[in-house]
Amino acid sequence: MPDIAFVKPALPRHGALVLPLAEGAETVLAGLAQAIDAATGGAVGKALAAAGFKGRKGQSTTIWAPALEGGAAGPSKLVALGLGKEVTVEAAEAAGGALLPLIAGEREAVIAAEALPPPVAASLAFGLLLRSYRFDRYRTTEKEEDKPKLERVAVATDAASAVKSAWAPLRAVADGVFFARDLVSEPPNVLNPGEFAERLQGLESHGLQVEVLGPKEMKKLGFGALLGVAQGSAEEPRMVVMQWNGATGGKAKKAAQKPVAFIGKGVTFDTGGISIKPAAGMEDMKFDMAGAAAVAGTMLALAGRRAKVDAVGLVGLVENMPSGSAQRPGDVVKTASGQTVEVINTDAEGRLVLADVIHYCQQRFAPRFMVDLATLTGAIIISLGHEHAGLFSNDDTLAQQLTAAGKSVSEALWRMPLGEAYDKQLKSDIADMKNVGGRPGGSITAAHFIQRFVDTKDGPMPWAHLDIAGTAWTTKDLPTVPKGATGFGVRLLDRLVAEHYEG
Amino acid sequence: MLKLRLRRAPREDDSPLVVPVAEGDAGRFPFAVAAGFVGAAGQVAEQPGPARRLILVGCGTPKRPLEWEEAGGHGLAAAGAVKRLALDARGLAPEAAAALAAGAALRAWRCEAYRAPGEKAPTHLDLVVDSPEAVLPRWARAEAAVRGCLLARELVAAPANLLTTREFVRRLEALAEHGITVDVLGRKRLRREGLGGLLAVGGGSASPPRLAVLRWRGSVAAPPIAFIGKGLCFDTGGISIKPAAGMEEMKADMAGAAACAGAMLALALRQSPAPAVAVLAIAENMTGAESYRPGDVLRMGNGRTVEVVDTDAEGRLVLADALHYAATHFRPQAMLDLATLTGAIVTALGAHRAGLFGTDAALLAQAAAAGEVVGERLWPMPIGARHREDLRSEIADLKQCATGRFLPDASHAAAFLREFAGAVPWAHLDIAGVDTLAEAAALGARGPSGFGARLLDMLVQMYFEDEERH
Incomplete structure (x- = not known):
C-alpha cells in the first residue's frame, strides 16, 4: 500500500x-x-x-x-x-x-x-x-x-495542515479496516482461535486493554454453548475482551457513562461440524470469523483516532470441526444464561457462540447498547444478496443510526423484521429452544435466537444484529474494496460512534 | 360462506353463545376467572355444566377492527363442530360487531367441494346486536371483503385437474353477474399483442394460456388502479422440472391471480367508486414437446428480448407481459402485482410476511399500511443495482434469472419485473410464503389463506376512493 x-x-x-x-x-x-x-x-x-x-x-x-x-x-x-x-x-x-x-x-x-x-x-x-x-x-x-x-x-x-487533520482519523479507520481484512484473508490453518487471540493481544500496543479467556475460564463461566461448538476441534477456543476507554470527563462522569459494546462471531473455520457442509465452496468458510474481525478492526480504529468513547469489543473464537468428540445433532447444551438449547443442526453454530458472549457482555458491562456482527446465515444472502447486510434490532433509534451510518460509508444495511410468530419457530420439544427454526425466515429466526440472550427483564437493552454473510467477502472489485475480504462493519461502527456516542 | 343473521337477542335454542370479553372485563364471569381467564387476546373459556354452552373469547384491548376480527375467528373456532352459533356483540360499536362477524366468517371457511360430507363446520351465525339497522351497512362492507377473500381461497384450493386454465377463466367470467366486465385473450390475441412470455410458458400444456382482463368501472372518472396476478394453474417447473416432494403444492401457484380476482369481487360487491382493472396471466407450466427450454430467447410484449435460464422461473415471464399489457392498455395510476413468485422470499421472510418491492415510495407505504389493517403483513425488500446487473445476458436484453449459489432470487425477480412496469408507479408482492396456512390462524383454517384480496380491497378503500384525489 x-x-x-x-x-x-x-x-x-x-x-x-x-x-x-x-x-x-x-x-x-x-x-x-x-x-x-x-x-x-x-x-x-x-x-x-x-x-x-x-x-x-x-x-x-x-x-x-x-x-x-x-x-x-x-x-x-x-x-x-x-x-x-x-x-x-x-x-x-x-x-x-x-x-x-x-x-x-x-x-x-x-x-x-x-x-x-x-x-x-x-x-x-x-x-x-x-x-x-x-x-x-x-x-x-x-x-x-x-x-x-x-x-x-x-x-x-x-492547506496541508487542514487536510492532514482530516486525514488522521481516516488513516486510523483504514488501519482498522486493513487489520480486519488481514484477519479475514488469513487461511484457517494459520488463523486458528489461539493465533487470532494472540493477534488481538497485540492491539495492547495501541492502547487497548485486552483479556483472553481460554476453555477453563469459559467453563467456569458456564459457556456450554460456545464450548459445545468448540469441542470437535483440536484447537482450543478463546474469548477475547477488548476495552477502549477514551471517554472524557471526570471520574464520576465516566462511571455514569456506560460503554458501547460490539460482539463478533469468530468461527475461524466452519466445516458445519457433524452437520457437515457440501464440499463445493467450503473454502469460503475461512471468513466465518469476519464479524469478530470487524469488531477487532473497529476497536483498533477507535483507539487509533483516540475516540472519545468507552467501548468494549468481545469476540468468541472457535473452530467448528467434525470429529469423534464433536457435538451431535440432538445434543442439549446449557448456555451461560442458564437457558438450554437443543442443537438440531451443528452448522448453526455461530448463534451458539454469540449466545454466551452476548450474555457475558451484558452481565459484565451493562452497556448502552450491544451490536453483534456475524456471518450468520446463508439465508441472508438469499434474502438480500451482496449489497446490503441484514439488520435486526429491538430498538428503532439504534436501527436508524446504524442504517444512516452504513449509508454514509458505503456499508449498506437493510432492516429485516422480527416478530413473535418467527420466534415460535424455535420451540423445542425437549429444551428451552432449538438452535434452528427451519428454512422459512432462516435469518429472522437466527436473529430471534440471539435476541433470547439479550436480557430486557430489568429494563430496555438496545440491541442490533448485523448478518454480514453476504457482505464480508466480495468476488468483484468495488470502488473502495478490492476483490476479497471487505472489512465490512469497521467503518460502519466507527461512524456510528463518531456520529452519536462521542464526547 | 357462513350464513349470517342479525338479531337483537340470542335464539332460544341450544346453539352455543360466544361472548367477546375485553381484558380486565372478565370479572363478570367468576367461572372464567377461576380458570385463569383474564380476557387476553385469543384466550378462551367455556362455562362448565349442562346449560347452554357459553364461550368467552378474550380480545385483549381491541382498538382496531382487525383485533375484533381475530376475536371473532377465535370464538368461531372455540365453538367447534356445531351447525349454528351466536356471537354476542351487544354493547359493541357497529364496526366492531361487523368485524367480529367477518372474522368468524373467515375462520369458518372450509374447502368442502371435493369430499363427502363429514364433520360439520358451522354454517350459520347469529350476530346478536343492539341495533341491526346500524350494523347492517357495516356488515355489508365487511362481507364484501370476506367474500372476495373466500373466492380467492376457493380458487386456490381447487386442484389443477379441475381448475384448468379454461376453467379458471370460466369462473372469472361468472363474475360478470356482479357488474365486472371480463375480457379473455386467447392464443390468437396473445400473439397479436406479442405476449411472448405468456405464450412460451403456456406452450407445453394441453390447456392453453389466457390473459383475463377484469374491469370494475367504479363511479369516479379517473385512471384505474391495476392488479396484476400470476395465475399458474399448475407449475411443474417445465423442462427445469421440480423435485417430486411437495410438488402438489404447486396447484396454489395461481394464488396471486386468485387474490386479484377476489379483490375485484370485493370492490364490485361494495360498489366501490374507484375504477379498477385486474390483468391475470393464466397458464400451466408443463413438460411437453412444445415446452420452452432453458436457453430459449423470448420476445416479450414490450419488445424486449429475454434469455430463459430456468423454465421454473416462469412467473416473472407471464407477469412481465401482463404488467406491460396493463400499463399500455389502461394507463393506470398505480399497478400492483401479486405472485407466488420465489422460494427465496420464503427463505427471507418465512410464512408471516410477504415481500414488498417496487418503485414508488408512496405506493409501497400505502400497500404496507393496508396490509397492517387487514393482518396481511408485508415487509419492504430491496432491488439493488447489483440485482439488475446479475441479469445481464450475453445474447438478449436480459436474463430471466441469475445462476449460482445463494441467489437473492426474489430481488432478481423484482429487478426483472421492474423492466416491464414502465413509468407507472408499481409495487410487487411476492406472496410465495403466505398463500397457504400450514396451521390454523385466527382468520383461517389450515389451507389457502386468500392473502392479498382483502389487502387490495383495503388499499383501494383507504387511498383510491377519495374523489379529491383526481
Missing part, C-alpha cells in the same frame, strides 16, 4: 499527475492543472476536450507522456478524474478508489487537490488507500512486474 503524503503544489518531474475535477471545472483549469496545461502549451486542455472529458462522476481520461515545452522533465502520465457535479466526501472516496487501478503502474503520483475542500481531498486519498489493499503474504513466486508499484501518493494542497 502506498504512503500518503501532503505536499506543496509543484509539477512532478516523473510519475503520475492526477487532476481531480468537478463537472465544469475542466473548462477553467486552475492550480497544477493550469500549470501543466501552460507547460504543454495548452495541449492538456485540448486533449481533455478532444477526449470528451466533462468531469462527470466515474469519468476519467489518461494522457500519456505529455510533452512539456522546452523538453523539460514532467509527469509520465496525466489522469483527469471526474468528481461529478456535487463534490462530496462520498463522491471523492469513490473517485479515489476508482483512481487506484489507473495509476497502479507508477511508483509515484501527485494528486492536484488545491481546489478541493480539505475533507474532500482527504477522502480522495482515503478511497485510494482502501482500494490499494492487497493480501500477498503467501505469494512466493510472484514476478516483480506483477507486483504493485505505487509507493507514494502525494496530495498537493495549499
Whole structure:
C-alpha cells in the first residue's frame, strides 16, 4: 500500500499527475492543472476536450507522456478524474478508489487537490488507500512486474495542515479496516482461535486493554454453548475482551457513562461440524470469523483516532470441526444464561457462540447498547444478496443510526423484521429452544435466537444484529474494496460512534 | 360462506353463545376467572355444566377492527363442530360487531367441494346486536371483503385437474353477474399483442394460456388502479422440472391471480367508486414437446428480448407481459402485482410476511399500511443495482434469472419485473410464503389463506376512493 503524503503544489518531474475535477471545472483549469496545461502549451486542455472529458462522476481520461515545452522533465502520465457535479466526501472516496487501478503502474503520483475542500481531498486519498489493499503474504513466486508499484501518493494542497487533520482519523479507520481484512484473508490453518487471540493481544500496543479467556475460564463461566461448538476441534477456543476507554470527563462522569459494546462471531473455520457442509465452496468458510474481525478492526480504529468513547469489543473464537468428540445433532447444551438449547443442526453454530458472549457482555458491562456482527446465515444472502447486510434490532433509534451510518460509508444495511410468530419457530420439544427454526425466515429466526440472550427483564437493552454473510467477502472489485475480504462493519461502527456516542 | 343473521337477542335454542370479553372485563364471569381467564387476546373459556354452552373469547384491548376480527375467528373456532352459533356483540360499536362477524366468517371457511360430507363446520351465525339497522351497512362492507377473500381461497384450493386454465377463466367470467366486465385473450390475441412470455410458458400444456382482463368501472372518472396476478394453474417447473416432494403444492401457484380476482369481487360487491382493472396471466407450466427450454430467447410484449435460464422461473415471464399489457392498455395510476413468485422470499421472510418491492415510495407505504389493517403483513425488500446487473445476458436484453449459489432470487425477480412496469408507479408482492396456512390462524383454517384480496380491497378503500384525489 502506498504512503500518503501532503505536499506543496509543484509539477512532478516523473510519475503520475492526477487532476481531480468537478463537472465544469475542466473548462477553467486552475492550480497544477493550469500549470501543466501552460507547460504543454495548452495541449492538456485540448486533449481533455478532444477526449470528451466533462468531469462527470466515474469519468476519467489518461494522457500519456505529455510533452512539456522546452523538453523539460514532467509527469509520465496525466489522469483527469471526474468528481461529478456535487463534490462530496462520498463522491471523492469513490473517485479515489476508482483512481487506484489507473495509476497502479507508477511508483509515484501527485494528486492536484488545491481546489478541493480539505475533507474532500482527504477522502480522495482515503478511497485510494482502501482500494490499494492487497493480501500477498503467501505469494512466493510472484514476478516483480506483477507486483504493485505505487509507493507514494502525494496530495498537493495549499492547506496541508487542514487536510492532514482530516486525514488522521481516516488513516486510523483504514488501519482498522486493513487489520480486519488481514484477519479475514488469513487461511484457517494459520488463523486458528489461539493465533487470532494472540493477534488481538497485540492491539495492547495501541492502547487497548485486552483479556483472553481460554476453555477453563469459559467453563467456569458456564459457556456450554460456545464450548459445545468448540469441542470437535483440536484447537482450543478463546474469548477475547477488548476495552477502549477514551471517554472524557471526570471520574464520576465516566462511571455514569456506560460503554458501547460490539460482539463478533469468530468461527475461524466452519466445516458445519457433524452437520457437515457440501464440499463445493467450503473454502469460503475461512471468513466465518469476519464479524469478530470487524469488531477487532473497529476497536483498533477507535483507539487509533483516540475516540472519545468507552467501548468494549468481545469476540468468541472457535473452530467448528467434525470429529469423534464433536457435538451431535440432538445434543442439549446449557448456555451461560442458564437457558438450554437443543442443537438440531451443528452448522448453526455461530448463534451458539454469540449466545454466551452476548450474555457475558451484558452481565459484565451493562452497556448502552450491544451490536453483534456475524456471518450468520446463508439465508441472508438469499434474502438480500451482496449489497446490503441484514439488520435486526429491538430498538428503532439504534436501527436508524446504524442504517444512516452504513449509508454514509458505503456499508449498506437493510432492516429485516422480527416478530413473535418467527420466534415460535424455535420451540423445542425437549429444551428451552432449538438452535434452528427451519428454512422459512432462516435469518429472522437466527436473529430471534440471539435476541433470547439479550436480557430486557430489568429494563430496555438496545440491541442490533448485523448478518454480514453476504457482505464480508466480495468476488468483484468495488470502488473502495478490492476483490476479497471487505472489512465490512469497521467503518460502519466507527461512524456510528463518531456520529452519536462521542464526547 | 357462513350464513349470517342479525338479531337483537340470542335464539332460544341450544346453539352455543360466544361472548367477546375485553381484558380486565372478565370479572363478570367468576367461572372464567377461576380458570385463569383474564380476557387476553385469543384466550378462551367455556362455562362448565349442562346449560347452554357459553364461550368467552378474550380480545385483549381491541382498538382496531382487525383485533375484533381475530376475536371473532377465535370464538368461531372455540365453538367447534356445531351447525349454528351466536356471537354476542351487544354493547359493541357497529364496526366492531361487523368485524367480529367477518372474522368468524373467515375462520369458518372450509374447502368442502371435493369430499363427502363429514364433520360439520358451522354454517350459520347469529350476530346478536343492539341495533341491526346500524350494523347492517357495516356488515355489508365487511362481507364484501370476506367474500372476495373466500373466492380467492376457493380458487386456490381447487386442484389443477379441475381448475384448468379454461376453467379458471370460466369462473372469472361468472363474475360478470356482479357488474365486472371480463375480457379473455386467447392464443390468437396473445400473439397479436406479442405476449411472448405468456405464450412460451403456456406452450407445453394441453390447456392453453389466457390473459383475463377484469374491469370494475367504479363511479369516479379517473385512471384505474391495476392488479396484476400470476395465475399458474399448475407449475411443474417445465423442462427445469421440480423435485417430486411437495410438488402438489404447486396447484396454489395461481394464488396471486386468485387474490386479484377476489379483490375485484370485493370492490364490485361494495360498489366501490374507484375504477379498477385486474390483468391475470393464466397458464400451466408443463413438460411437453412444445415446452420452452432453458436457453430459449423470448420476445416479450414490450419488445424486449429475454434469455430463459430456468423454465421454473416462469412467473416473472407471464407477469412481465401482463404488467406491460396493463400499463399500455389502461394507463393506470398505480399497478400492483401479486405472485407466488420465489422460494427465496420464503427463505427471507418465512410464512408471516410477504415481500414488498417496487418503485414508488408512496405506493409501497400505502400497500404496507393496508396490509397492517387487514393482518396481511408485508415487509419492504430491496432491488439493488447489483440485482439488475446479475441479469445481464450475453445474447438478449436480459436474463430471466441469475445462476449460482445463494441467489437473492426474489430481488432478481423484482429487478426483472421492474423492466416491464414502465413509468407507472408499481409495487410487487411476492406472496410465495403466505398463500397457504400450514396451521390454523385466527382468520383461517389450515389451507389457502386468500392473502392479498382483502389487502387490495383495503388499499383501494383507504387511498383510491377519495374523489379529491383526481
